[in-house]
Amino acid sequence: MSNSTGYHVAVMGATGAVGQQIIQTLEKRNFPIRKLTLLSSARSAGKQVSFNGETITVAEAVPESFEGVDIALFSAGGSVSQKFAKEAVKRGAIVIDNTSAFRMDPEVPLVVPEVNAEALKNHRGIIANPNCSTIQMVVALEPIRKAFGLNKVVVSTYQAVSGAGAAAIEELNDQSKAILDEEHYEPQILPVGGDKKHYQIAFNAIPQIDKFTDNGYTFEEMKMINETKKIMGMPDLKVAATCVRLPVETGHSESVYIEIGQNDVTVENMKEVLNGAPGVTLQDEPKEQLYPMPAMAAGKEDVFVGRIRQDLDEKNGFHMWIVSDNLLKGAALNTVQIAESLVKLGLVNAPQHSS
């Protein structure tokens, strides 16, 4: 592979939308890899994927696939993680899991490196990668919390279909074409592949992401609420979320209202703190019509923040607009950054020479 010295890395779910992004991100960021093992279900096994100029054949995952693996990156759905993550850990691998299977397990660190890389030190083999909408929000909120404190967050999301997988992207494109041609197209995937009803996403907005829980919130909304508290280490932080799916291919946007811990902070102070904060790009010049948008954030690594305004009634209230690529910082990039943090903190086996 690319390096003669490095780690044996496995990617579980290598043929999926996020799996593909993980492989590209490992290559792009030159992660020290001695051996790359690509795994999938029986259905996708046998496919070929290129990495650093070589062609790797995807193998069907079995427990023994993880023998000798140092770091295993999982993004093949919660049930696959439930089945294989502990098998991988048993064989000495550290698992970084992109599903919601272990996120709220108190023994599993839930990590966004810009916010809580230190939590990695307590890992017991499995580390969880948060929900895409949560990651981009906490990257923007953490520098604010550090500087001014944080009491309350009310977020409304504007989420892209790629968060629901490749089939949802295809549905948006095909349905858009059909509607523009005045043809019928029966919705089959969105809002949720496994739910009872499906609705038109093209030229529409659907206020449902994931299924509903008993309290009237969706699982996506509860993920944002609970994961934000866990990552920021603030169990008493007030967080509320409304999650909405848009006819956008890639790039989640968020309209966020916050109340901070100080009453004398200005918009300029807020911009100073965000400008240059880890993982953040400030895009906020109203007079120049400069603000973040999903079509422009897609393919980029940073979390983009703009439209920062002081609330007109609450002295400690601010509004902002946060946009990021949900497949990169929202998934693949954060996963690889967790692996990089493990290396930096000396939490992985020493890198080996390839034999």
Added chain:
Amino acid sequence: MSNSTGYHVAVMGATGAVGQQIIQTLEKRNFPIRKLTLLSSARSAGKQVSFNGETITVAEAVPESFEGVDIALFSAGGSVSQKFAKEAVKRGAIVIDNTSAFRMDPEVPLVVPEVNAEALKNHRGIIANPNCSTIQMVVALEPIRKAFGLNKVVVSTYQAVSGAGAAAIEELNDQSKAILDEEHYEPQILPVGGDKKHYQIAFNAIPQIDKFTDNGYTFEEMKMINETKKIMGMPDLKVAATCVRLPVETGHSESVYIEIGQNDVTVENMKEVLNGAPGVTLQDEPKEQLYPMPAMAAGKEDVFVGRIRQDLDEKNGFHMWIVSDNLLKGAALNTVQIAESLVKLGLVNAPQHSS
């Protein structure tokens, strides 16, 4: 025309998107019209419009066009209203103005009939129709305010392009086709026809509607804030807004967080109050995936409310999702309903027989 007894009604801006909807709404609701005068700029004059089976030729507006008119419905832009509204009033007409020209004038009632029809009694010739996003929100909030009080509103909007006129609809459609065909399409209209920069709206979300004011809010956001306070008669209500344009043709959606005046209200109480409230249709059964969506609200008269949830931290906090057709309740329908209220309250000249 349709009735031998009734009013002489004029529609200013008869060939525009909202003007067309006003004419259709007058017909559909069988407003008592003795004579219908259709007016426009010189550019559109001469076009023919059908009304109740007859064909009416649109005339170029001059001050004398308003001689004998009882009710004049204006929707031809703020500068046209500035130029002609007072000319119409001088000639005895009551003007219902769909632009922002007079909305915040303390002498001009700003009316949503379900909320403040009584304010019409103080009119001095001009009545203002509020901003589309404001109308649908106050229709849903008024029954809540009446029952439980209202302290605070934080709204994030999901607005359709038809609010920016027929050219914006065409831009969305043509641009969507071009992107699906992987062709280039230079944005020319959105976010704001008269602003410096234009951005892709297809498969994107633009956090700018109308131009920016000096405080970092857009005019659209300031309209929602100021108009809500005026219509609800609550100068001290805390209101904050973030307004976002979506690739949706018709139907504005709003994610609304409110804090009410009581601490013991349940979601069921909230639903009871909204169910059957004037102009409101409750669509809120999460287990059945029933909630409002713009593609389904387009062409309908009501304001649809769903996703009602209690905030998980604030006892007096609630979240909801409000959707309505921005051209109907957001513009044409509310304008015609104001005219109907004027008749009902006896505030117009007595209807005349046609000669």
